Amino acid sequence: MMWRGVAMDRRRLLALVLAAPLLTAAAPKKDEQKKDEKKTGVGTYVEIHTLAASVMRPSGRRGVLTVQTILDVPDAKLRAKAEQVVPRIRAAFVQTLQTYASGMTPATPPNPDVLGQALQRDADRILGQKGARVLLGTMLIN
Template identity: 40%
Template sequence: MNRRLFMGFLALAAAPSMARASGDKAEKKLSGGASYVQIQTVLGTTRRADGRRGVLAVECGLDVPDATLRERTYASVPRLRSAYMSAVQTYAAGLPSGAPPNVEFIGRALQQQTDLVLGKRGAKLLLGAVVVN
């Protein structure tokens, strides 16, 4: 049996089922409800207790119940990420080595940046995990 022909046949046979599977995934939302806007993890550089460089990682998202504000939020995600990166990097740079992060302070700072970027209140910041590694 010719191996190249067999592999080509397998690829053609699998193509319709893979197209259907990718179409189903496009319709499903990965996480959260209809009002949830996911933001990629925000990182900042800090010093660890042993003196080496560390990373402060902040996972967050936004709960935006108002549909018009949610559309504005989707359009403003790059600006939001930029504001979040600036706030987290500034905080991480001033974090004493070996000290745990103050999650309440980070949450207040990111909520303030959210309100500034969107121009009004209504989007609630949701923090997932704040990790120093």
């Protein structure tokens, strides 16, 4: 009886050893997985992670202004360029947001029109042309 079980195990092991090269050939390569992970947006959108800046709260304590932003870039070439320079765009957005937040008076909500125009100027300047639209999401002071 024991030999029968060992023979079955050997057959299974041999089948796995022979099938292993086939399984690894069918699996996606690591480079392809990294390329898929590097995509920062979906469709025509390029995601810019949440931006944060410090503000003064009505109580006199420091608070944090957080803003969610996304770029809508319909042109494929410009979208590829935008995906490559996301760190530069994000740095410019954070600097603009910090400048805007430092000028806010306590108990005043942020003005999305003014902030949106400033961020749009930054995006156009960094991309070198117009064609990307800045979309603002949630603006929250905590």
